[in-house]
Amino acid sequence: MTILLLGCGRMGSALARGWAGRHRVQVFDPMAGELPDGTERATTLNDIEAANELTIVLAVKPQVFGSLAQDLRALAACDALFVSIMAGITLKRLSNALGSARVIRAMPNTPAAIGRGITAAVAARDCRTEDIATADALLLPTGPVVWLDNENQIDAVTALSGSGPAYYFRFTEALAAAGAAAGLPSALAMQLARTTFTGAAALAEADLAPLAELRRQVTSPGGTTAAGLRAMEADDAIDRLAGAIIYGAAERSRQLAG
Structure with a gap:
């Protein structure tokens, strides 16, 4: 599987370290310095190959997402799976901005940076069973993953474990x-x-x-x-x-x- 990671801050880096060596990991973050070992730097989103089993992990600040969404629509059209750990961006907003029904929203907490966190996740209605399995495996290196019954629960998750x-x-x-x-x-x-x-x-x-x-x-x-x-x-x-x-x-x- 090819993973495109947008945003390589503390949380993104922790995820990337867990994937390196098992998947091809490309990182798009113009502000990032040294990247985790085993990852590749993508200088522009236009360089990304729409390979089979492409998963895009959105780990940027929510206010940055809007400027990237248009460039990501081309990858969405190639059936990429999107996993967002951005706070405050709903599944509906993600789907509308990306033009994709394959979107998953997750809320990790900061101990995830040392592999001791917990993440709650919720999948859009049209996600496939294998999409949920893929997201679960990608989030697991930072700690346990729990799946929510509906997106409304994520506000309470944010308040309890996120904050x-x-x-x-x-x-x-x-x-x-x-x-x-x-x-x-x-x-x-x-x-x-x-x-x-x-x-x-x-x-x-x-x-x-x-x-x-x-x-x-x-x-x-x-x-x-x-x-x-x-x-x-x-x-x-x-x-x-x-x-x-x-x-x-x-x-x-x-x-x-x-």
Whole structure:
């Protein structure tokens, strides 16, 4: 299979590294410096051969897509499969701009750059069974792939897993600041908070028990953890905050999609 990757930023590079050596990978990104090993640079889209089993992965910024769509229509006419990881560009907009019904929309998150992400994907109605299998295989090097029942779910996915890493980073920053306010040197507070964050994530991955059970294992009745959790859960504070976060991000995702 030949893969044309448009956009070789952090996410595009991570995908390309997973494909190199197994597929012919051509990269179109005039702004990119050194490309991942095993890939080829395409200087113009006119140089691309409309080979059999051509898959085009759109990893550019959404605002750049419009300027490229017209040049991609010729490849769409040659029955290329399109897989988009652009935020906010719906299947309908992709199909209309490209003149193709073979379009798939995916939402990875930033840990995908180190192969530890998760991607949600949804296929246009006219995609073939083999199109979904192809996209699944291409996205898998960055982490698990889940397929959505309908495109409306992608706004909630964007809010939860797409934006989610930033929430965890921000909470860790808040814990470190609180630790410093409680009397720890700032650098030590950050080291403790950051390592606790990564260690807890690793434990949650290694131990398949429900998160509520892992939480109970840390929480002695009447102890310090219980006191901290009572503050977190007072007036349903943590649940109300999470609800507001997901609602706000999902609503913005819907706005961007028009």
